[in-house]
Amino acid sequence: MPELYVTPNGEEGLATIAAARDAARKMEESADSPVVVRLAAGRHRINETLKLGPEDSFVHYVSADQAVVDAGEQITGWQEEKLPTGATAWTADVSDVMDRLGAFRQLFVHSSGDSSQAAEHGSASGGKGAPNTDGLSGTGELSPGSGRRAKRSRLPKEGYYWIDDVPGMDFSLAHRPKDVQKHTFVAKEGHWQVFRNIGDVEVCVMHWWHDDRRPVKSYDPATRTVVLAEETHRPLVDDLDPRWARYYVDNVFEGLSEPGEWYLDRAEKKLYYVPMPGETKDATEVFAAGPAAFVEFAGDPDAERFVEGVRFEGIVFEHSDWRDVSRASQSNADLPGAITMVGARDCGFEDCAIRHAGNYAVDIQDGCTGCSFVGCTIEDIGAGGFMISGADARGPRARRTGEIAVTDCHIHALGRVHHAGAGVLMKNTYGNWVMHNHIHDLFYTGISCGWVWGYGESVSRDHRIEFNHLHDIGQGELNDMGAIYLLGVNPGTALRNNLIHDVRGFKYGGWGIYPDEGSSHIVIENNVVYDCRSQCFHHHYGRESSIRNNIWAFAEEGIIAISRGNDMYLPNKHAIPDGRITSAFTFERNIVVTDGSPVFLGGMEKWIGDESGSLEGNNFISDLNLFYDAGGRDVWVANGGHLIAKEGYDREFTWSEWAGLGNDTHSAMGDPKFADLDGRDFTLAADSPARALGFKPIDLSRVGPRSKGERGRPTVPEGREPNR
Numbered sequence: 001m002p003e004l005y006v007t008p009n010g011e012e013g014l015a016t017i018a019a020a021r022d023a024a025r026k027m028e029e030s031a032d033s034p035v036v037v038r039l040a041a042g043r044h045r046i047n048e049t050l051k052l053g054p055e056d057s058f059v060h061y062v063s064a065d066q067a068v069v070d071a072g073e074q075i076t077g078w079q080e081e082k083l084p085t086g087a088t089a090w091t092a093d094v095s096d097v098m099d100r101l102g103a104f105r106q107l108f109v110h111s112s113g114d115s116s117q118a119a120e121h122g123s124a125s126g127g128k129g130a131p132n133t134d135g136l137s138g139t140g141e142l143s144p145g146s147g148r149r150a151k152r153s154r155l156p157k158e159g160y161y162w163i164d165d166v167p168g169m170d171f172s173l174a175h176r177p178k179d180v181q182k183h184t185f186v187a188k189e190g191h192w193q194v195f196r197n198i199g200d201v202e203v204c205v206m207h208w209w210h211d212d213r214r215p216v217k218s219y220d221p222a223t224r225t226v227v228l229a230e231e232t233h234r235p236l237v238d239d240l241d242p243r244w245a246r247y248y249v250d251n252v253f254e255g256l257s258e259p260g261e262w263y264l265d266r267a268e269k270k271l272y273y274v275p276m277p278g279e280t281k282d283a284t285e286v287f288a289a290g291p292a293a294f295v296e297f298a299g300d301p302d303a304e305r306f307v308e309g310v311r312f313e314g315i316v317f318e319h320s321d322w323r324d325v326s327r328a329s330q331s332n333a334d335l336p337g338a339i340t341m342v343g344a345r346d347c348g349f350e351d352c353a354i355r356h357a358g359n360y361a362v363d364i365q366d367g368c369t370g371c372s373f374v375g376c377t378i379e380d381i382g383a384g385g386f387m388i389s390g391a392d393a394r395g396p397r398a399r400r401t402g403e404i405a406v407t408d409c410h411i412h413a414l415g416r417v418h419h420a421g422a423g424v425l426m427k428n429t430y431g432n433w434v435m436h437n438h439i440h441d442l443f444y445t446g447i448s449c450g451w452v453w454g455y456g457e458s459v460s461r462d463h464r465i466e467f468n469h470l471h472d473i474g475q476g477e478l479n480d481m482g483a484i485y486l487l488g489v490n491p492g493t494a495l496r497n498n499l500i501h502d503v504r505g506f507k508y509g510g511w512g513i514y515p516d517e518g519s520s521h522i523v524i525e526n527n528v529v530y531d532c533r534s535q536c537f538h539h540h541y542g543r544e545s546s547i548r549n550n551i552w553a554f555a556e557e558g559i560i561a562i563s564r565g566n567d568m569y570l571p572n573k574h575a576i577p578d579g580r581i582t583s584a585f586t587f588e589r590n591i592v593v594t595d596g597s598p599v600f601l602g603g604m605e606k607w608i609g610d611e612s613g614s615l616e617g618n619n620f621i622s623d624l625n626l627f628y629d630a631g632g633r634d635v636w637v638a639n640g641g642h643l644i645a646k647e648g649y650d651r652e653f654t655w656s657e658w659a660g661l662g663n664d665t666h667s668a669m670g671d672p673k674f675a676d677l678d679g680r681d682f683t684l685a686a687d688s689p690a691r692a693l694g695f696k697p698i699d700l701s702r703v704g705p706r707s708k709g710e711r712g713r714p715t716v717p718e719g720r721e722p723n724r
Contacts, residue, residue: 040063136477202325207245260274260275292320293339361381400429
């Protein structure tokens with residue numbers, strides 16, 4: 001097996017990974033005898049993205065010592081300076097750095113005195129540690145010794161400002177983004193001033209399920225009018241309430257005051273950093289983020305020329321930047337990845353780490369099959385973790401993407417710049433395995449599957465989403481999201497044995513499992529979901545899914561919800577109004593635990609005039625379930641909208657009224673006899689009444705990442721053809 005060696009100084013081998021790639025091209029290699037490139041311990045600096053083409057196939061890049069592929073550049077030559085805010089900052093002339101990198105947007109600090117890195121890989125706790133965020137404060141901590149993200153100076157320091165007025169707009173146009181202006185607003189008194197380098201200041205608007213980040217064009221102090229350099233994606237309103245949006249102001253020199261904050265004066269090419277307590281210039285390494293991508297797999301699926309058999313093992317990738325302002329698509333899906341794949345087959349990463357990145361960590365694009373990410377750590381990421389998508393149902397078959405494995409990974413501390421990033425986003429793709437992952441500490445959806453709104457033709461099918469632990473999802477920042485989100489027709493897709501808890505939206509839509517528009521033909525079984533802000537399960541509209549043998553416990557506004565029903569008519573969603581939809585889903589052999597909120601909730605789209613999801617419409621089939629109110633109250637159901645906390649329920653039903661509609665004929669009421677309900681131990685007693693209804697105990701012992709010896713990548717079923 002031919003081998004090459006790379007050392008950071010080049011004294012005992014090749015000096016760069018790019019040089020090793022070029023040398024490997026000249027060597028004899030095959031799938032049976034790949035070239036092995038061994039990276040020594042230390043930082044391997046890259047000045048540009050490592051690009052791999054078909055000619056670079058069957059090369060393995062490995063490190064036994066967690067070698068670091070570093071896209072950043074260390075800042076040196078620090079001085080000290082007193083700031084107008086009273087803080088003392090380290091300052092440095094970064095003219096040379098900016099000549100090479102441009103105006104970098106992220107700064108990372110590695111300090112021997114940093115005590116905030118304490119959470120181990122695979123920890124089941126959110127952590128509640130020091131925030132490692134650029135814009136928002138998350139719950140978790142990073143891996144020991146991994147360094148931290150310095151915080152861009154922002155205002156306000158915590159929470160948000162609220163827009164005072166949006167000239168020329170009224171709230172009746174909030175759902176018509178093409179008909180309103182989205183670039184000018186009036187700030188409240190005292191929130192703004194003529195900030196230094198106003199063109200470098202950014203406004204980040206948090207509304208609906210988007211974060212709209214835009215640079216500032218101008219500010220008029222006489223009228224308090226802010227003009228953005230680009231329109232926002234959505235109107236400058238909050239969401240369902242008739243009020244203007246909340247936002248924060250990012251990259252403002254006047255906000256530079258707290259330890260751990262930084263500011264880049266682009267005009268003067270001068271960097272400011274306020275050190276943390278105990279940090280010294282001699283014992284602290286500060287890195288400006290470099291190229292946006294570490295590695296690019298550049299195959300040509302149209303010509304059937306693929307990058308094949310390339311593997312990375314035991315390597316850390318860190319310090320990549322983001323340069324473009326977020327386009328505010330759902331899940332920030334328009335952003336690129338620090339690892340990008342096109343036309344890759346049977347390539348993979350094992351026991352690697354991607355951290356301190358500016359966009360998505362991994363973007364698997366057109367024409368990729370059989371690739372895997374196993375045992376990897378994804379942390380401190382600007383947007384999301386993994387994005388997987390190829391050609392849609394109308395696109396060329398050669399560009400379809402599927403059979404990708406994301407298993408045994410620790411995916412956390414996401415959305416640090418682009419706050420709507422998802423943990424794992426599967427758009428137009430098929431047959432993926434997302435299994436045994438630990439996903440937590442992010443501000444939008446944990447796992448997202450499908451990218452066709454409604455019943456239109458989709459390539460999404462046959463996904464296995466199993467044995468994942470998802471928690472601290474949403475964290476009260478954005479709306480309309482879930483720990484697991486589904487979209488469109490998804491035949492063959494199964495969600496099994498996932499543990500989900502602590503899911504919170506800002507005002508509505510903190511859902512555990514959320515089948516959105518058109519979600520159909522999905523099996524959801526053996527999951528445990530508890531402690532959600534809105535509901536544990538929310539079904540927008542769809543058909544013929546099976547929800548069975550799950551535990552749903554404790555949500556503030558209802559446990560199981562449906563917002564639109566079978567007789568709604570939406571031609572633009574490819575709906576079928578002729579009665580062929582038999583039911584939205586069957587709900588059987590589940591355990592449902594509440595503490596005062598209704599166990600079923602319907603009719604949530606009344607705010608736009610659609611009451612098709614009302615419970616009296618019999619949109620789903622429910623039977624053989626066990627219901628229990630932990631406070632000893634009578635179990636009940638209701639209709640209600642998305643603003644229940646403010647508006648209450650539209651109509652309430654007693655259990656006898658619900659049963660009178662033909663529901664839950666063989667269901668039962670009673671204590672499920674969990675081992676410790678207050679402690680959220682859902683181990684089922686041998687004499688639980690749920691067992692008599694056919695409920696099977698759920699084994700959570702294998703949830704989350706496994707040890708290396710326990711892993712096993714699922715194999716492609718015999719006879720399955722790629723790209724079909």
